[in-house]
Amino acid sequence: MSKDNIYDTPQLSIAGFRFDRAVASVFPDMIKRSVPGYETIIAMTGTLAERYVQSGSRCYDLGCSLGASTIAMRHHIPHDNCQIIAVDNSEAMLAQCREVLAQDDGRVPVELLFDDVQNVEVTNASMAVLNFTLQFIPVAQRSELLQHIADGLRPGGVLVLSEKVAFEDPQHQQLMIELHHNFKRANGYSDLEISQKRSALEDVLVPETLAVHRQRLRDAGFSSVDVWFQCFNFASLIAIK
Structure with missing residues (x-):
C-alpha cells in the first residue's frame, strides 16, 4: 500500500481535489488515515448485504472507487442469481478497481461502469451504497439522485449512505473538526498536509x-431512516424502502 504524501510539500496554488491517478495510487492509505471508522463501515456493508439483498436483484455501488464496498457485498450476498453494478466517474479509480476485482474470488458477477452516478439507471435493486459519494454531488442535485435510487429499489430494499457531516451548533462543529484533525495527526499527517488538503476539498466536498x-x-420515499454508525464528523445512515 503506497503512502499518501500528496500534500506533504508546500504548494503555491492548491487545485480542487480530484480522484486522479495520484489519488488512486495512494487511496487505501489516504482513506484509512483520514476517515475514522471507514473499515468498520465497509465490513458492515457486507453484513447488511447478507441481511437485505434479495434473490434475483441488483446491488449498486455508486462511487465505487477501488471497490471496497463492492467486495464486501460480493462476499456476503447469500444468493447466486444477483449482480453488482459498480460505478465511478474516475478512470484512474476504475482501472485500479478492475485489477483489485480480478484478484478477488467472489462469486457474484460485477459490472464496472465508467459514468457519473447521476446518469446510471437504478432498476430491480435491493441494495445501493453511497459511501462518501453524495458529498461530492452539487447540493441542488442530491434530492434527485436519492429519489432516483429510491424509485429503483424493491420494497424492503436498503440504501447505505455514508457522509462527512456538519453540525448546527457552531461549538460542536468546531470540536468535531478539531477531533478529526487530531485523528489525522495521530495517523502521521502533518499540519501542512491537513491544511492543504482541507483547502483542496473546500467547495468540492460539501x-x-x-x-x-x-x-x-x-422525502425520497424511504420508510425507515437512521444513523447506524458515527465517529466525529463521519456518519453512516441506513434507509429502508
Whole structure:
C-alpha cells in the first residue's frame, strides 16, 4: 500500500481535489488515515448485504472507487442469481478497481461502469451504497439522485449512505473538526498536509447535517431512516424502502 504524501510539500496554488491517478495510487492509505471508522463501515456493508439483498436483484455501488464496498457485498450476498453494478466517474479509480476485482474470488458477477452516478439507471435493486459519494454531488442535485435510487429499489430494499457531516451548533462543529484533525495527526499527517488538503476539498466536498440527510431520504420515499454508525464528523445512515 503506497503512502499518501500528496500534500506533504508546500504548494503555491492548491487545485480542487480530484480522484486522479495520484489519488488512486495512494487511496487505501489516504482513506484509512483520514476517515475514522471507514473499515468498520465497509465490513458492515457486507453484513447488511447478507441481511437485505434479495434473490434475483441488483446491488449498486455508486462511487465505487477501488471497490471496497463492492467486495464486501460480493462476499456476503447469500444468493447466486444477483449482480453488482459498480460505478465511478474516475478512470484512474476504475482501472485500479478492475485489477483489485480480478484478484478477488467472489462469486457474484460485477459490472464496472465508467459514468457519473447521476446518469446510471437504478432498476430491480435491493441494495445501493453511497459511501462518501453524495458529498461530492452539487447540493441542488442530491434530492434527485436519492429519489432516483429510491424509485429503483424493491420494497424492503436498503440504501447505505455514508457522509462527512456538519453540525448546527457552531461549538460542536468546531470540536468535531478539531477531533478529526487530531485523528489525522495521530495517523502521521502533518499540519501542512491537513491544511492543504482541507483547502483542496473546500467547495468540492460539501457536508450537510444529519437532519438534512434524514429529511431528504424521507422525502425520497424511504420508510425507515437512521444513523447506524458515527465517529466525529463521519456518519453512516441506513434507509429502508
